Amino acid sequence: MFELRLMVPEDRVELMGEALEELDALSVSVEDADAHTDAEQALFGEPGMPPPREGWQRSRLVALFQDEAAARHAGQVLAAQDFFEGCELLGVNVLPEQDWVRLTQSQFSPVEITSDFWIVPSWHEPPEAARHVIRLDPGLAFGTGTHPTTRMCLRWIATRAEGELGARVLDYGCGSGILAIGAAKFGASDIDAVDIDPAAVQSTQFNAQANHVQLNAALPEGAKGAYDTVLANILATPLKVLAPLLCAHVREGGALVLAGILERQADELKQAYAPWLQLTVSDSEDGWILMTARR
Numbered sequence: 001m002f003e004l005r006l007m008v009p010e011d012r013v014e015l016m017g018e019a020l021e022e023l024d025a026l027s028v029s030v031e032d033a034d035a036h037t038d039a040e041q042a043l044f045g046e047p048g049m050p051p052p053r054e055g056w057q058r059s060r061l062v063a064l065f066q067d068e069a070a071a072r073h074a075g076q077v078l079a080a081q082d083f084f085e086g087c088e089l090l091g092v093n094v095l096p097e098q099d100w101v102r103l104t105q106s107q108f109s110p111v112e113i114t115s116d117f118w119i120v121p122s123w124h125e126p127p128e129a130a131r132h133v134i135r136l137d138p139g140l141a142f143g144t145g146t147h148p149t150t151r152m153c154l155r156w157i158a159t160r161a162e163g164e165l166g167a168r169v170l171d172y173g174c175g176s177g178i179l180a181i182g183a184a185k186f187g188a189s190d191i192d193a194v195d196i197d198p199a200a201v202q203s204t205q206f207n208a209q210a211n212h213v214q215l216n217a218a219l220p221e222g223a224k225g226a227y228d229t230v231l232a233n234i235l236a237t238p239l240k241v242l243a244p245l246l247c248a249h250v251r252e253g254g255a256l257v258l259a260g261i262l263e264r265q266a267d268e269l270k271q272a273y274a275p276w277l278q279l280t281v282s283d284s285e286d287g288w289i290l291m292t293a294r295r
């Protein structure tokens with residue numbers, strides 16, 4: 001494989017990406033050319049929403065080609081176009097042969113939630129100390145246990161006193177289903193896991209089966225009635241919109257557990273939920289907080 005590398009200003013990223021695909025690039029990736037420098041201007045976007053801008057102020061495009069001639073030809077064709085002004089050809093590199101499966105797998109190790117609760121990829125043996133294990137491989141949906149928001153929710157589940165989690169649990173925004181599966185491992189027996197993304201619903205069903213866990217995975221209409229515990233790891237903006245809906249699903253005496261919230265967003269979340277529940281911050285990690293309430 002060969003990669004053609006180009007420097008492209010923000011307003012040309014999409015056009016150049018499309019042109020490279022027309023020229024038979026196998027893939028095109030876009031990197032921030034100013035990443036990790038003083039000139040870096042990070043772009044933050046909400047999952048599922050279009051990116052806030054088409055590219056960084058200076059983007060590095062890397063297009064993959066089957067052979068060197070195709071990569072060089074694409075570079076020559078692009079350089080001759082009038083829209084190439086302001087762009088730069090950085091060169092063509094040979095990409096060394098790699099065992100991509102092994103390389104990807106090496107990036108995922110078992111994740112410790114508590115000393116005896118671990119998330120373990122299928123190609124690893126669980127650590128000896130692990131009494132509770134979720135077997136999970138990275139897939140299409142969010143939630144491998146490596147993100148602090150997921151870890152805090154799982155830690156909350158694992159550290160409940162006997163019976164406190166309850167039997168009936170709702171995982172709202174289930175992604176890979178990791179929280180729903182975690183709830184099952186800690187005693188919940190009637191679990192609904194819902195997500196707006198059909199791929200997440202599928203992924204949850206698959207992961208539940210792989211963990212020998214019974215749950216109902218569905219689109220959001222699958223959330224019905226009152227639950228002992230409602231878990232939602234989404235992001236502050238959707239969590240504010242969902243406040244009345246999520247609170248309505250918490251039974252009298254039940255718990256609401258919210259994640260995906262940055263430390264500086266604590267007050268806006270408290271205000272949004274105040275008509276129904278009193279949220280408090282009950283955990284934090286790497287600038288993210290866990291907010292919980294009891295009805």
Ligand SMILES: C[S@@+](CC[C@H](N)C(=O)[O-])C[C@H]1O[C@@H](n2cnc3c(N)ncnc32)[C@H](O)[C@@H]1O
Binds near residue numbers: 141
């Ligand atoms: C950050 S991921 C969390 C995944 C998993 N629960 C975890 O804790 O790792 C958020 C998930 O919420 C879903 N989501 C976002 N907005 C939603 C909404 N309004 N209703 C239901 N699901 C939503 C996304 O599709 C995504 O799968």
